[in-house]
Amino acid sequence: MLPRSLYVHVPFCVRRCAYCDFAVEAMRDAPTADWLRAIAKEWDLTAREMGWAGPLSLDTVYVGGGTPSLLDAGAMSALAETVRRHATWHPASVEWTCEANPESFSAEIARDWKAAGINRISLGAQSFDERVLRWMGRLHGAEGPGRAVATAREAGFDNVSIDLIFGVPGRLERDWEADLERTLALAPEHVSLYGLTAEIATPLGRWVRDGRETLADEDRYADEYLLAHRRLTDAGYEHYEVSNFGLPGRRSRHNFAYWTGVPYAALGPGSHAYYPPVRRWNARGWHEYEEALRDSRSPVDGEERISVEDAALERVWLALRTDLGFPVAEATPVQLDLARLWEGAGWAQTAEDRVRLTAEGWLLLDRLALDFAAAGEARHELTGFASRPAPD
Ligand code: SF4
Structure with missing residues (x-):
């Protein structure tokens, strides 16, 4: 099976946000020409290595970052030309998303992206609260997301997603409900939520480690979610995946490629591709990545072969994280017993021949998926699940 989705990573940001663990380099001016050159080289190398006999037929393209809106005007049409060396897509049916940050999403960039064929904007708003935005290290103010949505609409985009972060420290006294209301007032077609975590290599991770910051406790995290x-x-909005909400017909098609276990291609530093059964990832550093490609070397930094057992666990985890759920017809009797226990706890519902987690269940996704996968292999009645404590 050939990939029908492509992710392209733009690893540049003006500065790093306090919580950010992504593959990014802080710089004021993004080296657009160098980035385009490196991406083109990697695409050629990948096509040759994979032995694709003809051009791929792509349904979705996702340009993420980093901050793609930092790239110069013209970058997206040049990228499209590069991708077309080894892929085709139908302009009327492809979902081509590009991430933007409010402070760099100018009217010029918006018009340029529209002309290049981008038809979905994913906007990193995170909050509408000045204090929270400053604490996060974001460059835009409270009015930034509204201005950016207006800019997108004026350029003709009718598919805009807004990213929000919840679970920030309680001492910031962020009014989460007010942020949700301001998001709704902008009438985006899609909303993505991210629960704040403190990755060890980030400034936030160090603040938490040194006792200078405390993340939201579990109650607050769950209440906000x-x-x-x-x-x-x-x-x-349809809550169709643990972190994602879309108006009817506006779900992210690109993300479904990740959640349904089909192959996807990826380019750029730190990006992950999946060519079943192998998942592989590139060098994270921009300079390391670019140097490899300048020397015509592969930027791939590692890979893992997904075993049959891991694939079974992943399948459960992916099925339970979306509202597609797990097919009852494929569940073992022990899994069905477990689903009934979850229903009693309010964590799942079984309807239309699918076991689906509720929002309360999604708060426990990792634990529940592990248990469900284990129950798929169990040959005897499980006894431990009934005593599982409710989320606290
Ligand atoms: S804008 Fe996004 S990618 Fe860039 S540093 Fe902030 S969180 Fe990371």
Whole structure:
């Protein structure tokens, strides 16, 4: 099976946000020409290595970062030309998403992206609260997301997603409900939520380690998540995946490639590709990545072969993280017993021949997926699950 989705990573940001663990380099001016050259080289190397007999047929392209809106005007049409060396897509049916940050998403960039064929914008808003934005190290102010959405609309984009971060430290006294209301007032087609975590290599990770910062506790984290679920679903959004909400017909098609276990191609530093059964990833550093390609070497830094056991666990985890759920017809009797216990706890519902997690269940996704996968292999009745404590 050939990839029908492509991810392209832009590893440049003006500065690194306090919580960010992504593959990015801080710089004011993104080296657009160098980036395009490196991506083109990697694409050629990949096509040769994979032995694709003809051009791939792509359904989705996702340009993420980093900050793609830092690249010069013209970058996306040049990228499209490069990708077309080994792939085709139908302009009317492809979903081509590009991430943007409010401070660099100018009217010029918006028009340029529209002309290049991009038809979906994913906007890194994170919050509408000045204090929270400053604490995060974001470059835009409270009015930034609204201006950026207006810019996107004026350029003709009718598919805009807004990213929000919840679970920030309680001492910031962030009004999460107000942020949700301001998001809804902008009428985006899609909303993505990210629960704040403190990765060890980030400034936030160091603050937490040194006792200078405390993340939201589990109660606050769960309350904010469930409030977002209620508020957004009341407003007509479908909570279709643990972190994602879309108006009907506006789900992210690209992300479904990740969640359904099909192959996807990827380019750029730190990007991950999946050519079943192998998942592989590139060098994270921009300079290391670019140097490899300048020397015509592969930038791939590692790979793992997904075993049959891991594939089974992943399949469960992926099925449970979306509202597609797990097919009842494929569940073992022990898994069905477990699903009934989850229903009693409010963590799952079984309907239309699928076991689906509820928002309360998604708060426990990793634990529940492990248990469900284990139950798929169990040959005897499970006894331990009934005593599982409710989320606290
Ligand atoms: S803008 Fe995004 S990618 Fe860039 S540093 Fe901030 S969180 Fe990371």
